[in-house]
Amino acid sequence: MPDAFNLHPRLAADTEPVTRLALCRVLLMKDARVPWLILVPERADVTELHRLAPVEQALLMEEIAAASRVLERLYRPDKLNVGALGNQVPQLHVHVIGRYRSDAAWPGPIWGSGPAVPYAEDALQPELERLRAAFAGG
Amino acid sequence: MPDAFNLHPRLAADTEPVTRLALCRVLLMKDARVPWLILVPERADVTELHRLAPVEQALLMEEIAAASRVLERLYRPDKLNVGALGNQVPQLHVHVIGRYRSDAAWPGPIWGSGPAVPYAEDALQPELERLRAAFAGG
Numbered sequence: 711m712p713d714a715f716n717l718h719p720r721l722a723a724d725t726e727p728v729t730r731l732a733l734c735r736v737l738l739m740k741d742a743r744v745p746w747l748i749l750v751p752e753r754a755d756v757t758e759l760h761r762l763a764p765v766e767q768a769l770l771m772e773e774i775a776a777a778s779r780v781l782e783r784l785y786r787p788d789k790l791n792v793g794a795l796g797n798q799v800p801q802l803h804v805h806v807i808g809r810y811r812s813d814a815a816w817p818g819p820i821w822g823s824g825p826a827v828p829y830a831e832d833a834l835q836p837e838l839e840r841l842r843a844a845f846a847g848g
Numbered sequence: 849m850p851d852a853f854n855l856h857p858r859l860a861a862d863t864e865p866v867t868r869l870a871l872c873r874v875l876l877m878k879d880a881r882v883p884w885l886i887l888v889p890e891r892a893d894v895t896e897l898h899r900l901a902p903v904e905q906a907l908l909m910e911e912i913a914a915a916s917r918v919l920e921r922l923y924r925p926d927k928l929n930v931g932a933l934g935n936q937v938p939q940l941h942v943h944v945i946g947r948y949r950s951d952a953a954w955p956g957p958i959w960g961s962g963p964a965v966p967y968a969e970d971a972l973q974p975e976l977e978r979l980r981a982a983f984a985g986g
Contacts, residue, residue, distance in 0.1 A: 757927075758916065758927075758928055759909075759912060759913065759916065759928070759930055760912070760913035760916040760917060760928075764910070764913075767909045767910070767913060768906045768909060770909070771897075771905045771906060771908070771909045772902070772905070774897060774898070775897065775898035775902075775905060778896065778897065778898040779898060789895075789896075789933075789934055789935055790896050790897070790898075790932075791931070791932070791933045791934075791935070792897055792931065792932045792933075793929070793930065793931035793932070793933070793957075794928075794929070794930045794931070795927075795929045795930075795931070795957060796927055796929075797927055797929070797947060797954060797955035797956070797957075798955045809935060816935060817935035817936045818935070818959070818960040819931075819933060819935075819957045819959045819960055821956070821957045822956040822957055
Protein backbone atom coordinates (compact mmCIF):
# COMPACT_ATOMS: atom_id res chain seq x y z
CA MET A 711 0.00 0.00 0.00
CA PRO A 712 1.47 3.42 -0.84
CA ASP A 713 2.32 5.69 2.04
CA ALA A 714 -0.33 8.25 2.91
CA PHE A 715 0.24 11.71 1.48
CA ASN A 716 0.82 14.48 3.99
CA LEU A 717 1.74 18.04 3.14
CA HIS A 718 5.20 18.92 4.49
CA PRO A 719 4.74 21.09 7.64
CA ARG A 720 6.82 23.92 6.21
CA LEU A 721 4.71 24.05 3.04
CA ALA A 722 1.58 23.97 5.16
CA ALA A 723 2.87 26.83 7.33
CA ASP A 724 3.93 29.08 4.45
CA THR A 725 0.80 28.76 2.31
CA GLU A 726 -2.99 28.72 2.14
CA PRO A 727 -4.81 25.97 0.24
CA VAL A 728 -6.42 27.09 -3.03
CA THR A 729 -7.78 23.98 -4.71
CA ARG A 730 -7.02 20.42 -5.77
CA LEU A 731 -6.38 19.37 -9.34
CA ALA A 732 -6.15 15.82 -10.72
CA LEU A 733 -2.56 15.39 -9.50
CA CYS A 734 -1.63 18.39 -7.39
CA ARG A 735 -2.75 20.44 -4.45
CA VAL A 736 -2.56 24.11 -5.34
CA LEU A 737 -1.33 26.42 -2.60
CA LEU A 738 -0.96 30.19 -2.39
CA MET A 739 2.31 31.37 -0.86
CA LYS A 740 1.63 33.86 1.93
CA ASP A 741 3.82 36.50 0.32
CA ALA A 742 2.04 39.51 -1.10
CA ARG A 743 5.11 40.71 -3.03
CA VAL A 744 4.18 38.60 -6.07
CA PRO A 745 1.39 36.17 -7.06
CA TRP A 746 2.98 32.86 -6.07
CA LEU A 747 1.40 29.43 -6.42
CA ILE A 748 2.87 26.11 -5.35
CA LEU A 749 1.76 22.81 -6.89
CA VAL A 750 2.31 19.72 -4.79
CA PRO A 751 1.72 16.35 -6.47
CA GLU A 752 -0.19 14.16 -4.03
CA ARG A 753 2.42 11.43 -4.10
CA ALA A 754 4.17 10.49 -0.89
CA ASP A 755 7.96 10.35 -0.78
CA VAL A 756 8.62 11.66 -4.29
CA THR A 757 11.35 14.30 -4.30
CA GLU A 758 12.29 14.66 -7.98
CA LEU A 759 10.15 15.41 -11.05
CA HIS A 760 11.54 12.53 -13.06
CA ARG A 761 10.60 10.01 -10.36
CA LEU A 762 6.93 10.63 -10.99
CA ALA A 763 5.40 8.08 -13.36
CA PRO A 764 5.50 9.34 -16.97
CA VAL A 765 1.73 9.88 -17.03
CA GLU A 766 2.02 11.93 -13.83
CA GLN A 767 4.86 13.99 -15.33
CA ALA A 768 2.60 14.87 -18.26
CA LEU A 769 -0.26 15.72 -15.91
CA LEU A 770 2.03 17.91 -13.83
CA MET A 771 3.02 19.85 -16.94
CA GLU A 772 -0.68 20.36 -17.76
CA GLU A 773 -1.31 21.63 -14.25
CA ILE A 774 1.70 23.97 -14.43
CA ALA A 775 0.19 25.35 -17.65
CA ALA A 776 -3.22 25.74 -16.00
CA ALA A 777 -1.68 27.60 -13.05
CA SER A 778 0.28 29.79 -15.47
CA ARG A 779 -2.90 30.73 -17.34
CA VAL A 780 -4.66 31.58 -14.08
CA LEU A 781 -1.80 33.86 -12.96
CA GLU A 782 -1.65 35.59 -16.35
CA ARG A 783 -5.38 36.16 -16.43
CA LEU A 784 -5.68 37.51 -12.89
CA TYR A 785 -2.38 39.33 -12.39
CA ARG A 786 -0.90 40.18 -15.81
CA PRO A 787 2.72 39.48 -14.78
CA ASP A 788 5.60 40.49 -17.04
CA LYS A 789 7.08 36.99 -16.77
CA LEU A 790 6.34 33.66 -15.18
CA ASN A 791 8.98 31.81 -13.19
CA VAL A 792 8.50 28.06 -12.81
CA GLY A 793 10.80 26.03 -10.62
CA ALA A 794 11.20 22.78 -8.72
CA LEU A 795 14.06 23.22 -6.25
CA GLY A 796 13.45 21.37 -2.99
CA ASN A 797 16.80 22.18 -1.40
CA GLN A 798 15.07 23.09 1.86
CA VAL A 799 11.77 21.18 1.66
CA PRO A 800 12.34 17.75 0.15
CA GLN A 801 8.69 17.03 -0.73
CA LEU A 802 8.30 17.55 -4.48
CA HIS A 803 6.68 20.93 -5.16
CA VAL A 804 6.66 23.27 -8.12
CA HIS A 805 6.61 27.05 -7.83
CA VAL A 806 4.62 29.02 -10.44
CA ILE A 807 5.23 32.68 -9.82
CA GLY A 808 4.20 35.89 -11.53
CA ARG A 809 7.11 38.31 -11.77
CA TYR A 810 7.20 42.04 -12.56
CA ARG A 811 9.97 44.28 -13.79
CA SER A 812 9.04 46.43 -10.80
CA ASP A 813 9.23 43.71 -8.13
CA ALA A 814 11.85 43.80 -5.40
CA ALA A 815 13.87 40.82 -6.63
CA TRP A 816 13.75 41.47 -10.40
CA PRO A 817 15.61 40.28 -12.43
CA GLY A 818 16.95 37.80 -9.89
CA PRO A 819 15.02 34.80 -8.59
CA ILE A 820 12.47 35.51 -5.85
CA TRP A 821 13.62 32.42 -3.92
CA GLY A 822 15.97 33.48 -1.16
CA SER A 823 15.53 37.16 -2.05
CA GLY A 824 14.31 38.45 1.28
CA PRO A 825 11.48 37.93 3.71
CA ALA A 826 7.89 37.32 2.67
CA VAL A 827 5.46 40.23 3.05
CA PRO A 828 2.21 38.99 4.58
CA TYR A 829 -1.10 39.71 2.91
CA ALA A 830 -3.28 42.25 4.69
CA GLU A 831 -5.75 40.36 6.85
CA ASP A 832 -8.74 41.38 4.75
CA ALA A 833 -6.95 40.74 1.43
CA LEU A 834 -6.10 37.05 1.76
CA GLN A 835 -9.60 35.51 1.65
CA PRO A 836 -10.77 37.54 -1.38
CA GLU A 837 -7.54 36.59 -3.16
CA LEU A 838 -8.15 32.90 -2.47
CA GLU A 839 -11.72 33.23 -3.74
CA ARG A 840 -10.55 34.87 -6.99
CA LEU A 841 -8.02 32.10 -7.51
CA ARG A 842 -10.57 29.35 -6.81
CA ALA A 843 -12.99 30.89 -9.28
CA ALA A 844 -10.26 31.16 -11.92
CA PHE A 845 -9.22 27.51 -11.51
CA ALA A 846 -12.87 26.41 -11.58
CA GLY A 847 -13.30 28.40 -14.82
CA GLY A 848 -10.60 26.25 -16.50
CA MET B 849 6.23 30.08 -42.31
CA PRO B 850 7.46 30.01 -38.71
CA ASP B 851 10.36 32.25 -37.83
CA ALA B 852 13.78 30.62 -37.96
CA PHE B 853 15.13 29.45 -34.62
CA ASN B 854 18.29 31.12 -33.39
CA LEU B 855 19.87 30.59 -30.02
CA HIS B 856 19.85 33.79 -27.96
CA PRO B 857 23.38 35.29 -28.02
CA ARG B 858 23.67 35.28 -24.24
CA LEU B 859 22.77 31.57 -24.05
CA ALA B 860 25.26 30.88 -26.82
CA ALA B 861 27.98 32.81 -24.99
CA ASP B 862 27.43 31.16 -21.60
CA THR B 863 27.24 27.54 -22.77
CA GLU B 864 28.70 24.79 -24.93
CA PRO B 865 26.42 22.66 -27.11
CA VAL B 866 25.96 19.08 -25.91
CA THR B 867 23.36 17.48 -28.16
CA ARG B 868 19.94 17.88 -29.76
CA LEU B 869 16.86 16.01 -28.63
CA ALA B 870 13.49 15.82 -30.38
CA LEU B 871 12.41 19.24 -29.10
CA CYS B 872 15.35 20.85 -27.35
CA ARG B 873 18.95 21.77 -27.81
CA VAL B 874 20.93 20.67 -24.77
CA LEU B 875 23.63 23.04 -23.60
CA LEU B 876 26.23 22.81 -20.83
CA MET B 877 26.60 25.95 -18.74
CA LYS B 878 30.24 27.00 -18.57
CA ASP B 879 30.24 26.96 -14.79
CA ALA B 880 32.26 24.22 -13.13
CA ARG B 881 30.69 24.81 -9.69
CA VAL B 882 27.83 22.40 -10.45
CA PRO B 883 26.71 20.18 -13.35
CA TRP B 884 24.30 22.54 -15.14
CA LEU B 885 22.37 21.78 -18.31
CA ILE B 886 20.06 24.11 -20.20
CA LEU B 887 17.32 22.81 -22.49
CA VAL B 888 16.17 25.20 -25.21
CA PRO B 889 13.07 24.17 -27.19
CA GLU B 890 13.76 24.91 -30.85
CA ARG B 891 10.74 27.15 -31.18
CA ALA B 892 11.25 30.77 -32.17
CA ASP B 893 9.65 33.50 -30.10
CA VAL B 894 8.23 31.30 -27.33
CA THR B 895 8.93 32.76 -23.89
CA GLU B 896 6.64 30.79 -21.56
CA LEU B 897 6.26 27.03 -21.00
CA HIS B 898 2.50 27.09 -21.35
CA ARG B 899 2.70 28.74 -24.80
CA LEU B 900 4.29 25.63 -26.25
CA ALA B 901 1.75 23.35 -27.93
CA PRO B 902 0.48 20.70 -25.48
CA VAL B 903 2.39 17.92 -27.29
CA GLU B 904 5.55 20.02 -27.02
CA GLN B 905 4.95 20.60 -23.32
CA ALA B 906 4.78 16.83 -22.79
CA LEU B 907 7.93 16.33 -24.85
CA LEU B 908 9.73 19.01 -22.86
CA MET B 909 8.86 17.21 -19.63
CA GLU B 910 10.26 13.97 -21.10
CA GLU B 911 13.47 15.76 -22.04
CA ILE B 912 13.75 17.34 -18.58
CA ALA B 913 13.45 13.80 -17.17
CA ALA B 914 16.10 12.51 -19.58
CA ALA B 915 18.49 15.32 -18.61
CA SER B 916 17.78 14.63 -14.93
CA ARG B 917 18.66 10.97 -15.34
CA VAL B 918 21.90 11.85 -17.15
CA LEU B 919 22.95 14.23 -14.38
CA GLU B 920 22.12 11.70 -11.67
CA ARG B 921 24.03 8.94 -13.40
CA LEU B 922 27.17 10.97 -14.13
CA TYR B 923 27.36 13.32 -11.14
CA ARG B 924 25.35 11.82 -8.24
CA PRO B 925 23.96 15.17 -7.06
CA ASP B 926 22.15 15.45 -3.73
CA LYS B 927 19.25 17.26 -5.42
CA LEU B 928 18.15 18.41 -8.83
CA ASN B 929 16.93 21.95 -9.40
CA VAL B 930 14.73 22.51 -12.44
CA GLY B 931 13.65 25.99 -13.43
CA ALA B 932 12.33 28.14 -16.24
CA LEU B 933 12.90 31.78 -15.30
CA GLY B 934 13.79 33.93 -18.30
CA ASN B 935 13.88 37.24 -16.44
CA GLN B 936 17.14 38.16 -18.18
CA VAL B 937 17.06 36.04 -21.35
CA PRO B 938 13.54 35.95 -22.78
CA GLN B 939 14.03 32.92 -25.05
CA LEU B 940 12.36 29.96 -23.35
CA HIS B 941 14.99 27.79 -21.67
CA VAL B 942 14.89 25.30 -18.80
CA HIS B 943 17.71 24.82 -16.32
CA VAL B 944 18.39 21.29 -15.04
CA ILE B 945 21.07 21.54 -12.38
CA GLY B 946 22.73 19.08 -10.04
CA ARG B 947 23.09 20.52 -6.55
CA TYR B 948 25.19 19.42 -3.59
CA ARG B 949 24.89 20.10 0.11
CA SER B 950 28.52 21.17 -0.19
CA ASP B 951 28.09 23.62 -3.09
CA ALA B 952 28.68 27.35 -2.62
CA ALA B 953 25.04 28.40 -3.01
CA TRP B 954 23.34 25.58 -1.05
CA PRO B 955 20.54 25.66 0.05
CA GLY B 956 19.74 28.80 -1.96
CA PRO B 957 19.22 28.85 -5.70
CA ILE B 958 22.37 28.87 -7.84
CA TRP B 959 20.87 31.53 -10.12
CA GLY B 960 22.24 34.91 -9.16
CA SER B 961 24.48 33.37 -6.50
CA GLY B 962 27.82 34.61 -7.69
CA PRO B 963 30.07 34.42 -10.73
CA ALA B 964 30.51 31.30 -12.81
CA VAL B 965 33.76 29.37 -12.36
CA PRO B 966 35.15 28.38 -15.76
CA TYR B 967 36.04 24.77 -16.49
CA ALA B 968 39.74 24.05 -16.73
CA GLU B 969 40.72 24.17 -20.40
CA ASP B 970 41.44 20.44 -20.56
CA ALA B 971 38.30 19.50 -18.59
CA LEU B 972 35.57 20.93 -20.80
CA GLN B 973 35.87 18.69 -23.86
CA PRO B 974 36.00 15.42 -21.88
CA GLU B 975 32.96 16.59 -19.90
CA LEU B 976 31.05 17.27 -23.12
CA GLU B 977 32.01 13.83 -24.45
CA ARG B 978 30.76 12.13 -21.28
CA LEU B 979 27.49 14.00 -21.49
CA ARG B 980 27.02 13.17 -25.19
CA ALA B 981 27.67 9.49 -24.52
CA ALA B 982 25.18 9.52 -21.63
CA PHE B 983 22.43 11.15 -23.74
CA ALA B 984 23.13 8.74 -26.60
CA GLY B 985 22.82 5.83 -24.14
CA GLY B 986 19.23 6.92 -23.36
